[in-house]
Amino acid sequence: MSALTCSGGWRSLFYVLDVHVCRAHRRYIGARAGVARSHQDQCIDIVRKYDYENFLATLLLPKTARRAAFAVRAFNVEIAQIRDLVSERNIALMRIHFWKDTLERIYKGQPPETPIALELAKAVKQHKLSKQWFARVIEAREDNLYDQHYHNLKEVENYGEKTVSSINYLILESLDVRNIHADHAASHLGKAVGIITLIRAVPFHANRGNVYLPIDLMMQFGVSQEEVQRGCREAKMKDLIYNIASQAHLQLEAAKSLKKDVPKTAFPAFLTTVANESYLKSIQQAEFDVFDSRLQARNSWLPMTIWLRKFKNTF
Template sequence: MSSDFTHAADLVYASDRDRFLASLFAREEPRAGLMALYAFNLEIGRIRELVSEPLPGEVRLQWWRDLLEGTEHGEVQANPVANALLQTAATYKLPRFALTAMVDARVFDLYNDPMPSLNDLEGYCGETASALIQLACLVLNNGDEPDTAEIAGHAGVAYGLCGLMRALPWHAARGQMFLPKDLLERHGVDTAPVFKGETTPQLAAALTELREHTRHHLKRVREGASDLPTRLKPAFLPVALVEPFLKRMEKPGHDPLQTPIELSRLHRQWTLWRASRKPGAGI
C-alpha cells in the first residue's frame, strides 16, 4: 500500500472506525480502494467544522469538484487523499458524476437553511451515504457494476437518517436543522426551543416518526438483500449498527438534545462481526 493509501487508512481509522472495521471483512485487494473512498467522504463531510463561514467552505468543495472534473491543481500531489481517490476511481471505474454529486450535496452542510421536506432529506442521504455504499460495492466488485443500487439506496438512507438523529445535539447547538420542515410542521415543532437545547413533546413525536421511517428503509434492505454476494457485504455492514442506535434513542428518559447516542467499541465490533456471519446484508 502506497503512502497515500496508508494516510487514507489512518484517517478512516481515526475518524470513521465503523467503516474501517467493516472494511476488514473485505478481501485484501480492494481494501485500499475502500480506504480512499471513505477518506474522501470524511474530507468533504468535515468541511463545515473547518471553516468559520460558508464561502471558504464553498471554495474547498469547488477544489474537489474541479479535481473530479479534470481541472489541474498543482497542489494535488501534496494531498494524499486526493491522490488515493484518483487512483481508486481509475482502477475501479468509479463514475465521476456520483463523486461530484457527493461534493455538491455537502453545500447544504455549510448553511443553516432548513431541510425543506422528508423527500429532500432522503435525497441528501441518497447522494451521500447511499452513494458511498454503491461506490464501495463497485470497488468490492472490481469495477463491474453490481445490481445493488436499490438496496444501497435504502441502506444509505437508513444509515444517514440515524446519523443525523444522533448528531442532532451538535447541529442544534450551531443553529442548523437537518430534520425536515414538513415533518416538524406536521408535529407542531417550534425550532426556537430546539436551538436552545430544550426537548419538547412535539420534537419527541417528530423523532418517533423519523425512527419509524428509518426502520421502513431497514426493512426494504432486509427484503432485497437476501442473496447479496458475500464479497459485497462489507459495504453494508455499518448499517447493522442502525437498529442498536435506534433502540438506545428509545430508552426511557433519553433526551435527544442532551444525551449523545453511543455504543461501546466492543459492542460495535461484536455487532459488525455478527452481521458479517448472517446471510444477505447482515442487517
C-alpha cells in the first residue's frame, strides 16, 4: 500500500508542502515588522492579496524567473482592477493613460519611481520582455471600458487572448522560453482562463447590477439580465453556464494536448491550469449553479495540488 494512502502519509505530504511554501513565503513575502518593504515585496503582496491562485503558482517558478513574473502579475492586477474599482470612466482612462506612459518610460530606461514600474524595468532588462504584450493588455482593458458586453463566446475568448494570454507570453519570456508550441499552449490557456474568469465573476457582477454573459447565449437559453441580477438558479441558467464552461474545458484540453511539443522548461508557466481545472470540477459538482455559495470558498487543497503538479513537472 502506498504511503500516501494512509493518514500518516498524507500528513507527511502536507508537512513537506507547508515547509516548501512557508520557506518561499518567508523569503519572498515576509519581512520583519518595522523593516521597509522592498519594491519586490510590494509587488508580491499585491499578487498575494488580489490574485491568490496565480500567487501560489508564481511562488513555484524557478528562482531566476520568479521576481520578473511577480512584477508582471502585479502589473496585470493593477490594470485589471481599473474597471471594477473606478466608477468614473474619465478617471479610469487617466489610469490607463498613466500605464501607457509608464510603459513607454520603462522601455526608454526611465521608469517612474513606483514599485511595479521599477520592478518591471528590471524584468524587461534582464529577460528582454516584449513591449507588445504589455501594450496589448493595456489596449484590451481600455477597449473594455467602452464596450463591456460580449455578443458571443468568441468575443470572450478574444478578450482572454489579449489579456490573459499576453500575460502568459510574458511569463514564458521570464522563463527565457521562446517557443511556438509553448505560445500555442499559452494562447489556449489564456482563452480558457478568460472564460472561467467570466463565469466566476457572475455573482460579483450581478450584485452590482451588471451582466456580462454572452448576449447570444442568454437569448438562446432564455435567460434575461434581470434574472441573472436576481441570482437565477433555474435549469435554463445552469444550461447556459454549462455551455460556457464546456468551451473553457475544451480550451484547457487543447492546451494540454500540446504538452508533448512544449519544452519542459516552459511547464512551470502552465501551473495556473491547476486552479482553473479545480474550478471547473467544482462547478460541475455544483451542477453548474454559478450562485452556489460553495464556489466562493477558497480551495484549501489548491496549494498541495499545484505543488504536486510542479513536483511531477507536468501540466
